[in-house]
Amino acid sequence: MQCRDNARPNLMKQEQNDRLLRALRRRETDCTPVWIMRQAGRYLPEYRAARARAGDFLTLCKTPELACEVTLQPLRRFSLDAAILFSDILTIPDAMGLGLSIEEGAGPRFARPLRSHSDIEKLPQIEPAEDLAYVMRAARLVRRELGGHAPLIGFGGSPWTLAAYMVEGGGSRDFRRAKGLLHSRPDSAHLLLEKLSAALAAYLAAQAEAGAQALMIFDTWGGQLSTADYVEFSRDYLRRVIAALKADPAAAKTPLVVFTKGGGNWLELIADTGCDAVGLDWSVPIGEARRRIGGRVALQGNLDPALLHAPREKIESEARRILAEFGDGPGHVFNLGHGIDPNTDPDKVAHLVDVVHRLSGF
Numbered sequence: 001m002q003c004r005d006n007a008r009p010n011l012m013k014q015e016q017n018d019r020l021l022r023a024l025r026r027r028e029t030d031c032t033p034v035w036i037m038r039q040a041g042r043y044l045p046e047y048r049a050a051r052a053r054a055g056d057f058l059t060l061c062k063t064p065e066l067a068c069e070v071t072l073q074p075l076r077r078f079s080l081d082a083a084i085l086f087s088d089i090l091t092i093p094d095a096m097g098l099g100l101s102i103e104e105g106a107g108p109r110f111a112r113p114l115r116s117h118s119d120i121e122k123l124p125q126i127e128p129a130e131d132l133a134y135v136m137r138a139a140r141l142v143r144r145e146l147g148g149h150a151p152l153i154g155f156g157g158s159p160w161t162l163a164a165y166m167v168e169g170g171g172s173r174d175f176r177r178a179k180g181l182l183h184s185r186p187d188s189a190h191l192l193l194e195k196l197s198a199a200l201a202a203y204l205a206a207q208a209e210a211g212a213q214a215l216m217i218f219d220t221w222g223g224q225l226s227t228a229d230y231v232e233f234s235r236d237y238l239r240r241v242i243a244a245l246k247a248d249p250a251a252a253k254t255p256l257v258v259f260t261k262g263g264g265n266w267l268e269l270i271a272d273t274g275c276d277a278v279g280l281d282w283s284v285p286i287g288e289a290r291r292r293i294g295g296r297v298a299l300q301g302n303l304d305p306a307l308l309h310a311p312r313e314k315i316e317s318e319a320r321r322i323l324a325e326f327g328d329g330p331g332h333v334f335n336l337g338h339g340i341d342p343n344t345d346p347d348k349v350a351h352l353v354d355v356v357h358r359l360s361g362f
Contacts, residue, residue: 039340072142075149085207156200159197160221164221303337304318
């Protein structure tokens with residue numbers, strides 16, 4: 001697989017592996033599909049080499065050939081059932097002009113965080129096909145190179161999660177500024193979330209048009225909110241985004257996963273967003289989640305990433321437990337409960353993927 005933009009495109013073959021897409025639609029599969037959040041990343045030596053060539057993380061994201069290469073790296077190593085486009089959830093605020101930088105060990109920072117209602121009013125409306133063209137080029141390259149070997153997942157950050165970063169100016173332990181905005185200036189918060197919802201819906205639809213066959217919304221900081229605030233400032237805007245996608249010709253039939261980290265108390269609320277699948281962290285047993293919402297949506301999850309540092313026997317026993325707790329029937333995508341730890345041994349990942357396929361196969 002060579003990710004060259006000037007290479008002659010391969011004719012798209014009939015899908016050779018559609019386990020993920022069938023599971024997200026709650027259809028029967030020959031075994032449980034598995035992919036891993038942050039599967040293209042620092043735990044792989046080939047990723048570290050690609051990042052060194054790029055010079056920095058954002059250059060890696062914004063160079064379609066390199067983003068394609070990194071997206072495909074884990075599929076060359078492991079029998080994964082999906083590729084997820086290598087990008088970042090903060091592409092939208094970056095395109096809005098906030099001046100994103102990402103430093104090793106320091107996380108994301110915005111040079112121009114939102115500090116007033118006027119700042120929010122001035123945020124431009126973005127055109128994903130133009131302002132985020134590098135993402136679409138990478139998606140087209142990856143889809144061509146996959147050739148049906150596995151489906152491609154596109155993604156974005158939830159409106160609340162993007163807003164939290166934009167108001168804080170970066171990551172935070174408590175998101176004091178962002179949460180304070182919800183109560184001191186709810187009008188400002190709603191204006192920001194409305195703008196971000198429109199941008200996210202357009203962005204995800206553009207990824208689907210560029211070749212993404214499934215979509216995922218990462219509501220990374222939803223769990224920071226109270227239940228009432230979650231409903232008003234996160235869940236309701238997720239519903240707005242998903243309704244727009246279901247009405248968009250490019251994305252209407254593209255299955256969509258919503259993952260709220262720390263959202264175990266709100267599974268019913270998340271399922272009510274209109275999504276096709278709910279991503280689970282490791283705090284809720286998957287059997288309980290299936291009893292609560294499994295009749296409405298597929299479930300994705302939910303091994304604790306720390307288990308990949310355990311002996312192989314423990315990894316296998318935990319995978320067996322999760323598969324048994326989900327039980328028979330369609331609608332399960334095996335994944336971690338959050339992103340893979342950068343210090344994980346790739347051989348442990350290979351073992352997990354093989355174990356899930358072996359234990360769940362007919």
